[in-house]
Every structure is written in structure tokens, then in C-alpha cells.
Amino acid sequence: MGNTSKKLAAKCTLLTKDEQKYVAATFRAGSKNSERIREDDLIVSGKVDAVSLEKFWGPQIDPRLAQYxxxxLFGSGHQKxxxxxxxxxxxxxxxxxxxxxxxxxxxxxxxLxxxxxxxxxxxxxxxKxxxxxxxxxxxxIVKASQSRRVRTWIDKGFRGRASHVQALGEAVAATVGGDLDSPHHHCxxxxxxxxxxxxxLLKQLAELVFINLYGINKKGSDESPTPLPPSMPSLLPLxxxxxxxxDYPAFTDLSHIVWLNSHLPQQHQHKWRFLFSSHIHGESFSTMAGRIQDQGASILIIEDSSGHIFGGYAPCPWSIGPNFVGTxxxxxxxxxxxxxxxxxxxxxxxxxxxNHHTKTLPNGLIMGGQFEFGGIWVNADPFGEGSSAESCSTYRGYKRLSKDPTFHIRSLEVWGVGDKPEIIKDEDERDVSVLDTNPEAKAILELAGRTRHSDGIREPPPL
Structure with a gap:
């Protein structure tokens, strides 16, 4: 690391051994006013000025954060x-x-x-x-990353637009106290x-920002930005x-993915599995139902014709049936x-x-509330119509999700989250002969005078 960096690092006992060399190197890089300044001069002063620091961090820092x-670092007002x-x-x-x-x-x-x-x-x-x-x-920092994970999101149209980034910051700040939509003027x-x-989420964002600004674990092969410790869940899933x-038609944003992923249980934050898109797979309820069943936990995301984007996290696998499920x-x-x-x-x-193809129960998808008054209702036939109730006792603080009580679906997609669950077949499914699933083969065998020796041996199926 060099004698100079060792002297700098020794001045701060707050740093771990691994961090010392990175922070010391970042300090030296930020304190160079020109290539001709000797390292000994830096040790004598042990200082870094605001102008060189701004130039050093400029490409990867929001100008407002640079000021904060x-x-x-330098103070404000007459004490600067x-x-x-x-x-x-x-x-x-x-x-x-x-x-x-x-x-x-x-x-x-x-x-501040x-x-x-x-x-x-x-x-x-x-x-805020x-x-x-x-x-x-x-x-x-994410958009500048060359990691395959990040580039896949960006290449598919997830841009990190300024308006959505601003909404992400607002959502983080809104939880400081009071009504989420009418916060206090002061806290x-x-x-x-x-x-x-x-x-x-604020803590994770700050950690990742400063780990990158200070060059910690900055390696070309890293899935960067990489938080410390390595076990911390990534803000952007794979x-x-x-x-x-x-031709994936992205209608959400990097900021949406970061914010939504942070609300999932930790075991589901590392990976999102693309299951269904109304643009790619067609506007078909049957197709959607077939593609999302038995896929484990999932998230449903809808964009209505007014541009409102909303959805729900389903912790249990979707399964056609007459009852509500979930946790x-x-x-x-x-x-x-x-x-x-x-x-x-x-x-x-x-x-x-x-549910689908029933005569006595609603045919469609519901999350929260009651039949006909769901927090989210997606109609099966015709597909593309939905509604969002004014109130929903299933979810705390709920406000209508769509712009209007009834809406037309512009885009709908479903993602499995976390690893795909292994499907364990029931005992009676494992004990099925090939002939049980092929009646023609069974009939030919009987015409030829051949018998199935296992017919009298297998236990009868449970009642």
C-alpha cells in the first residue's frame, strides 16, 4: 500500500484493515491538486480541498449530494x-x-x-x-456499472429516469412520520x-453510495455496486x-425495481423470474394463469390506460380454485x-x-377485499378490464391504486421472485403406470391376451 497510505490509515481507527487501504487511496487521489504534488506534501497537510473533491467525485455523484x-466535511456558512x-x-x-x-x-x-x-x-x-x-x-452508480446483472435490466429498457428517481427519494422520505401523503412540514x-x-432502504442506498464513492471492493469482475458484507441482499435482483x-416492452423503471425489491422478504430479493407479459404472450387470461401457476411467490404489475402503475406481492403459488389463499x-x-x-x-x-371457467364464482384474479370489490380485480373475460376498490380492509393504509375505479389494462406482467420451488409429486402420482396414462396401449395389450401383472398388486388409491 505504500508508507504514505499506511500513515494516513493509521490516523483513523474506525476503519477495518481491509477498508484502510481503499479509504487512504481515495483520500490521496482526491487531495491531488496536480500530478506534480509530492505525497510528502499531502502527509504534511493531511488535507483535501472541496474543489478537488468535487472533481474527483463529480461523474458519479448528484450535485445536491456533493453539496451536502x-x-x-468542510462546514457551512462562516464556519466553512x-x-x-x-x-x-x-x-x-x-x-x-x-x-x-x-x-x-x-x-x-x-x-443539511x-x-x-x-x-x-x-x-x-x-x-426529501x-x-x-x-x-x-x-x-x-448503477447505470455506470458494467455488471451483467445491471446491463440486462438497462438493455431491456429500464432507464432510471429522473422523474422516477425523484419519486424513489420521495417514497423513502415520506416514511419519516405522519400521513404518507401529507407529511409534517418539519420533523x-x-x-x-x-x-x-x-x-x-435508506440505509442500504447510503451504504452502497459510500462504498462506491470511497472505492471499496472496486474490482472489474465484481457484480458492482457490491455492498458490504457480501451477504446483504442486492437492491437490484438478478x-x-x-x-x-x-422486444421486451419495459413500462417500469430501475427505481421501481429497487424500491419494490426492498419490500420483498429477503429470501426473494436475489432473483426475479420473468413469467408473463400481456404484450409478449398475448392478452389471454388462460395463458397468464397457465404461466404463473405453481411458480412460488410472485409479483403482479399492472399499468392502466392512465399511466398509473401498481400491483401486488403474492407470497403463495397461484392455483386455480374457489378459495382465497396466501399469508x-x-x-x-x-x-x-x-x-x-x-x-x-x-x-x-x-x-x-x-379462478376461470366457473359458473357460480367470479372468473378472474383478485388481491384483497371481497368478490366484486377487490383491491385489485383482473377480469378473465374479457381480459383487459379491471377495477380497484375505494377501500380494502385486507391492507393497511390502502388507497385506490388505479386512477379510476375501473380501468383498462395497458400492460400486465407477472414475475416469480426468488428461486423456483421444486415440485414434489404426490404419492399417488408417483405410482402411475405408463399404461394408466395411455388407454390405447392398454386396450391393445388386452386384445393380445396380455395381462397387467401389477393390477392386483398395487394398493388401491386413497378415498
Whole structure:
């Protein structure tokens, strides 16, 4: 690593041994005013100025976040310093990646130009812009990545558009307290502390942003951005099945995938399996039902003719039948114009229902609510029509998902999430002869005077 970097790293005991060389190297790179400055000069001053830092991070950082980090590193107003020492530079990384709630509180306050004080309230608008800047920087880093996982999403039309990135930041900030759609004008230190403790998506976004800004684990062969520790779930799942779709019609965005994936159970966050698209497989309820049955947990995503995008997470396999199934892991969500999630209330278990070709029961797909009044209702015949009820007791905080109570489906797709479950055949299915499934072969055998020796040996099927 070199004697210079060792001296720099020794100044910050907060860093792990593996992190020291990366943070020290990033500090040295950011503090070079020109190629002619000697490393010894950097050690004497131990400083990095704001101008060189902005140039160093410029390509991969939202300009607003650059200003917020400058506030933390150099101060603001009349207390602004022209340079920062290594310890402060390392603290910014450590506090954001694995800091305590109090340390992250201090970073948030200082970044927004405030002194951390329990009596000081933060303007909600300022906090929202802070979240937007983190989300924007993350998407910038993702779009610059050369990993196969990321390139597959982007090549298939998932762009990371500015309006959706802004909606992602707003969705993260909206959980700070009060009504999701009517937040307080200011948030107290107590609200901020609880928010930082419970908002896992914000923490993951910040970790990934600073791991990349500080060059941690930056290797060409990595599935980058790579969080630490490696076991942390990826914010972008591996898309399985998209490569075979040359004309895949994406109607969602990278920001939608990141936000929605963060709400799934952890065991389902690593992979999405493409199952059905109304554009690719046709507007057929029978085709959709056939492709999504017995595929494990899944997510349904709908775009209505007004541009609203919404759907639901089905934790249990879809199966044609007369009853509701599912567990309280189920939730409904909106992706556009806002990103919102509506978890189960526990009031009833009307999570998922699908049926077809019946005379006495509804033919279609329902998530939440009652027959004829579902949180999501997709009609089987004619396919393409649906509705979203004004209220739904199955999901907490629910608001109508579509623009109008009834809607026309512009796009509908279903993804399996997590690994595909292994199908274990029932005992009676395993004990089936080839002749049982081929009556013509059985008849020929009987005409020839041949008998089936196993007929009197096999146990009768259970009643």
C-alpha cells in the first residue's frame, strides 16, 4: 500500500484493515491538486480541498449530494473550512456505512447545514431532497456499472429516469412520520431517529453510495455496486428470462425495481423470474394463469390506460380454485405516480384468488377485499378490464391504486421472485403406470391376451 497510505490509515481507527487501504487511496487521489504534488506534501497537510473533491467525485455523484457532503466535511456558512483532514474524511464513510443511529443523525444534520441538536427540527422538504440526492447518486452508480446483472435490466429498457428517481427519494422520505401523503412540514429529532432506525432502504442506498464513492471492493469482475458484507441482499435482483425476450416492452423503471425489491422478504430479493407479459404472450387470461401457476411467490404489475402503475406481492403459488389463499406477507403497492406499499392488516385473509371457467364464482384474479370489490380485480373475460376498490380492509393504509375505479389494462406482467420451488409429486402420482396414462396401449395389450401383472398388486388409491 505504500508508507504514505499506511500513515494516513493509521490516523483513523474506525476503519477495518481491509477498508484502510481503499479509504487512504481515495483520500490521496482526491487531495491531488496536480500530478506534480509530492505525497510528502499531502502527509504534511493531511488535507483535501472541496474543489478537488468535487472533481474527483463529480461523474458519479448528484450535485445536491456533493453539496451536502461538502457541508459535512468542510462546514457551512462562516464556519466553512477550506480543507478537511483524513479523520473527518473517513468518518463520513464509516458513519454512513455502519454508523449507529446517533452517528447517522449527526451526518444528516451536518449535511443539511444544521448542528445536531435534539431541539432542532429539520424541514421535511430539505430531508426529501437529501433522500432524492442519495437515490439519484445510487442510480448514477448503477447505470455506470458494467455488471451483467445491471446491463440486462438497462438493455431491456429500464432507464432510471429522473422523474422516477425523484419519486424513489420521495417514497423513502415520506416514511419519516405522519400521513404518507401529507407529511409534517418539519420533523423532530425523535422522528428522525426512529426513521433512521427503521428505514432499511435508506440505509442500504447510503451504504452502497459510500462504498462506491470511497472505492471499496472496486474490482472489474465484481457484480458492482457490491455492498458490504457480501451477504446483504442486492437492491437490484438478478433478472432471469429477459435475455430470451428481444422486444421486451419495459413500462417500469430501475427505481421501481429497487424500491419494490426492498419490500420483498429477503429470501426473494436475489432473483426475479420473468413469467408473463400481456404484450409478449398475448392478452389471454388462460395463458397468464397457465404461466404463473405453481411458480412460488410472485409479483403482479399492472399499468392502466392512465399511466398509473401498481400491483401486488403474492407470497403463495397461484392455483386455480374457489378459495382465497396466501399469508400476511402479502402486500399491495403503487409505483406511479407515487411509490407506496400497503401491508396486510390481519383483518382477513383475502390475499390472492384466481379462478376461470366457473359458473357460480367470479372468473378472474383478485388481491384483497371481497368478490366484486377487490383491491385489485383482473377480469378473465374479457381480459383487459379491471377495477380497484375505494377501500380494502385486507391492507393497511390502502388507497385506490388505479386512477379510476375501473380501468383498462395497458400492460400486465407477472414475475416469480426468488428461486423456483421444486415440485414434489404426490404419492399417488408417483405410482402411475405408463399404461394408466395411455388407454390405447392398454386396450391393445388386452386384445393380445396380455395381462397387467401389477393390477392386483398395487394398493388401491386413497378415498
Amino acid at each position: 457532503l461538502s457541508n459535512f 473550512s477550506p480543507s478537511v483532514d483524513f479523520n473527518r474524511f473517513a468518518e463520513l464513510y464509516v458513519y454512513n456505512v455502519r454508523g449507529t443511529v446517533d452517528e447517522r443523525m449527526m451526518v444528516t444534520y451536518n449535511s 447545514g444544521k448542528d445536531y441538536n435534539e431541539t432542532v427540527e429539520l424541514p421535511y422538504q430539505l430531508l 431532497e437529501y433522500c432524492e440526492s442519495i437515490a439519484s447518486t445510487y442510480i448514477k 423532530s429529532a425523535e422522528q428522525l431517529s426512529k426513521w433512521l432506525e427503521t428505514n432499511s 433478472p432471469e428470462g429477459l435475455d430470451a425476450m428481444p 400476511d406477507d402479502s402486500f399491495l403497492f403503487a409505483l406511479a405516480p407515487k411509490m407506496r406499499a400497503y401491508p396486510a392488516t390481519g383483518y382477513n385473509d383475502h390475499f390472492q384468488y384466481i
